[in-house]
Amino acid sequence: MSTEVLAASATDVQQASASAPAQSATAEKVNLLGMSRPQMEKFFEDLGEKKFRAGQVMKWIHQFFVTDFAEMTNISGKLREKLEKICEIKAPEVVHKNYSKDGTRKWVFRVGDGEGSLVETVLIPAEDKTGSRKTLCISSQVGCALDCSFCSTGKQGFQRDLTQAEIIGQLWMANYSYMEDVPVIERERSVTNVVMMGMGEPLLNYDAVLNAMRIMLDDFAYGMSKRRVTLSTSGVVPKIDQLAQDIDVALAISLHATNNELRDELVPINKKYPLEQLIAACQRYISKDGNESARKHVTIEYVMLDGVNDHPEHAQQMIKLLKNLPSKINLIPFNPFPHAPYGRSSRNRIISFQKTLSDAGFVCTIRQTRGDDIDAACGQLVGQVADRTRRAEQWKKKVAAQNEIIRSQG
Numbered sequence: 317m318s319t320e321v322l323a324a325s326a327t328d329v330q331q332a333s334a335s336a337p338a339q340s341a342t343a344e345k346v347n348l349l350g351m352s353r354p355q356m357e358k359f360f361e362d363l364g365e366k367k368f369r370a371g372q373v374m375k376w377i378h379q380f381f382v383t384d385f386a387e388m389t390n391i392s393g394k395l396r397e398k399l400e401k402i403c404e405i406k407a408p409e410v411v412h413k414n415y416s417k418d419g420t421r422k423w424v425f426r427v428g429d430g431e432g433s434l435v436e437t438v439l440i441p442a443e444d445k446t447g448s449r450k451t452l453c454i455s456s457q458v459g460c461a462l463d464c465s466f467c468s469t470g471k472q473g474f475q476r477d478l479t480q481a482e483i484i485g486q487l488w489m490a491n492y493s494y495m496e497d498v499p500v501i502e503r504e505r506s507v508t509n510v511v512m513m514g515m516g517e518p519l520l521n522y523d524a525v526l527n528a529m530r531i532m533l534d535d536f537a538y539g540m541s542k543r544r545v546t547l548s549t550s551g552v553v554p555k556i557d558q559l560a561q562d563i564d565v566a567l568a569i570s571l572h573a574t575n576n577e578l579r580d581e582l583v584p585i586n587k588k589y590p591l592e593q594l595i596a597a598c599q600r601y602i603s604k605d606g607n608e609s610a611r612k613h614v615t616i617e618y619v620m621l622d623g624v625n626d627h628p629e630h631a632q633q634m635i636k637l638l639k640n641l642p643s644k645i646n647l648i649p650f651n652p653f654p655h656a657p658y659g660r661s662s663r664n665r666i667i668s669f670q671k672t673l674s675d676a677g678f679v680c681t682i683r684q685t686r687g688d689d690i691d692a693a694c695g696q697l698v699g700q701v702a703d704r705t706r707r708a709e710q711w712k713k714k715v716a717a718q719n720e721i722i723r724s725q726g
């Protein structure tokens with residue numbers, strides 16, 4: 317749990333809102349922030365303009381973090397005026413931000429109209445042999461329908477999908493946060509890696525997530541390396557195949573159990589797409605295109621739950637399960653949340669699990685937890701901030717009502 321979040325005052329919340337780009341008064345304007353290049357090219361052509369304007373405007377938005385058309389100096393005054401009238405560049409509203417001393421940055425965004433809903437984004441800096449990394453953990457939905465038993469987002473139930481603008485807006489805001497005070501022409505992109513590992517199941521908001529990832533990879537926008545954009549899924553098998561057709565990005569699988577009986581309990585979507593189908597889909601996802609592809613291996617995420625999935629026999633089952641799948645395994649110490657039915661495996665247990673897998677030839681890492689535990693914040697930061705606002709009670713009631721509807725629908 318982040319003590320800094322709890323220590324922040326109500327004024328911080330207001331200040332954070334004030335630093336977000338100006339919100340437009342007219343809701344009907346078209347938000348250009350979330351458009352991929354083909355979508356924006358079509359938009360300009362429909363306006364009777366040349367389609368190369370799309371690339372120009374995208375560079376202003378995603379490389380120079382400009383939200384005011386007047387600053388787009390290579391666009392004619394006439395077109396700028398036209399765009400001003402019908403378009404806007406609007407990131408989601410920041411209701412809380414927390415920049416910690418270790419370089420970690422967290423934002424809670426309000427999405428949707430009126431009171432809206434809250435989603436979070438976390439930026440984690442790291443140094444490694446390839447240099448400095450800044451990894452942004454992006455949310456794709458408000459809540460999640462898949463109800464994994466160890467996940468606080470799942471406990472909220474599904475509220476709604478994020479729009480393309482709300483997804484890419486998280487990356488925009490994270491980059492902008494380093495450039496606010498820098499003159500436009502000197503601005504640079506700071507975020508080096510994206511993981512779709514925030515709130516929600518990205519493959520259940522497929523089109524918006526796909527287009528947002530296209531913007532991430534586009535040289536007219538963020539120009540990120542495909543190996544540095546990772547989509548994490550709990551295993552929506554048909555969508556894994558579709559993803560392989562549509563884009564080349566890295567894939568992470570939330571495995572968490574090595575037999576169907578246990579996985580049915582921990583990751584209920586396993587009842588629909590059991591392990592055999594999931595592993596086969598991962599094998600199909602692996603590209604034959606050699607080193608250039610982001611699809612040389614999949615990352616296997618495995619949350620370590622005390623006494624549940626951390627026995628030596630589970631490690632042995634994993635070795636068998638993954639023997640024909642090029643994979644890297646990441647063991648995640650469980651992050652507890654209020655009323656969670658699990659505890660975190662002991663350090664010794666995690667290390668011996670790792671050793672069994674390493675001895676069998678797998679690359680197996682343990683996700684670092686920090687003093688101000690980043691993963692603990694995932695899905696919980698929203699709850700903490702909501703508790704601190706005057707609207708906390710209404711918010712809780714709304715979530716409870718929505719969850720009730722989802723439960724009654726089975």
Ligand code: SAH
Nearest residue numbers: 466467513516517548549550570617650651
């Ligand atoms: N829905 C997608 C992406 C979001 S979850 C998925 O499930 O892959 C991102 C990662 O955090 C997943 O591997 C998820 O299983 C893990 N996670 C969720 N709750 C956790 C918790 N309490 N402790 C540790 N990891 C957790």
Ligand code: SF4
Nearest residue numbers: 460463464467470550
């Ligand atoms: Fe949804 Fe992922 Fe949480 Fe499962 S782990 S409930 S799929 S967000």
